[in-house]
Amino acid sequence: MLRWIIIFLIVALVAAVLGFTGIAAGAAAIAKVLFYIFLALFIISLIIGGVRGWK
DSSP states (O other), X not given: OHHHHHHHHHHHHHHHHHTOHHHHHXXXXXXXXXXXXXXXXXXXXXXXXXXXXXX
């Protein structure tokens, strides 16, 4: 999932440099959503791993 975040971030940066602000905003928004999904899944996996390790 981090690979997709980086890809959309690079697309957003290239589009912003070339002046395609609509595409850049869309790609940045997708990267932001994917980042928050990844962060939530990471925190959930840490919590589950901690609970399983304590038993």
